[in-house]
Amino acid sequence: MLFQSILASSSLLGLALAATHNVMVGMSGLTFMPNNTAAAAGDMVTFHFYPAKHSVVQATFAAPCEPSAGGFYSGFVPTSSGESMTTFTIMVNDTKPIWFYCSQGTHCQSGMVGAINAATTGNTVEGFAAAAAKATNNTTPQVADGMGGTLSMSNMTSTASATKSMSMSMTGTATGMMTSMTGSSAASPKNIGTGLGYSAAFAFLGYLFV
Numbered sequence: 001m002l003f004q005s006i007l008a009s010s011s012l013l014g015l016a017l018a019a020t021h022n023v024m025v026g027m028s029g030l031t032f033m034p035n036n037t038a039a040a041a042g043d044m045v046t047f048h049f050y051p052a053k054h055s056v057v058q059a060t061f062a063a064p065c066e067p068s069a070g071g072f073y074s075g076f077v078p079t080s081s082g083e084s085m086t087t088f089t090i091m092v093n094d095t096k097p098i099w100f101y102c103s104q105g106t107h108c109q110s111g112m113v114g115a116i117n118a119a120t121t122g123n124t125v126e127g128f129a130a131a132a133a134k135a136t137n138n139t140t141p142q143v144a145d146g147m148g149g150t151l152s153m154s155n156m157t158s159t160a161s162a163t164k165s166m167s168m169s170m171t172g173t174a175t176g177m178m179t180s181m182t183g184s185s186a187a188s189p190k191n192i193g194t195g196l197g198y199s200a201a202f203a204f205l206g207y208l209f210v
């Protein structure tokens, strides 16, 4: 219980400092909007789903409509009109490009692909879309819905899903914090000290609230 409280407090800190970017899935035809998002390590990206039924699957640049090993997957999120209350959020662990697509029908080949931190030259999101258009298959991964991220149902209370999403986001945050600390250590030793100080302070708060 004590350990969980410390983790929960630390993860609140992570969320408070990180920016959240929104990506609209199928809001305007078979697209992700924006189709490329600039995000910092530790930032969150939340996908919002529109009709009729789409998914977000992580891919590699080399294989646009195929799931990447260990990549994230939202599951299919159906909605008959307007935005679904279900969102899917992933944490960005570093600034390497992240590629994704929709695995519904031939949406991937039709241009329903996107990226986080894609370059503006070389491996661009346009290049990714061009490669996707030529893909023979569009593959839905055989993994659990919400893999590699957090599915949330806004305005809904569900003990089961709340517990599930808490454990998932703690795992994600822990990895992200490790990554961002490693990143800061090279650039600025001062930041790492501050970061550790905050973590320690919040861990202590976690202790107080047990």
Ligand SMILES: [Cu+2]
Binding pocket: 026, 030, 053, 054, 055, 102, 103, 104, 107, 112
């Ligand atoms: Cu789609």
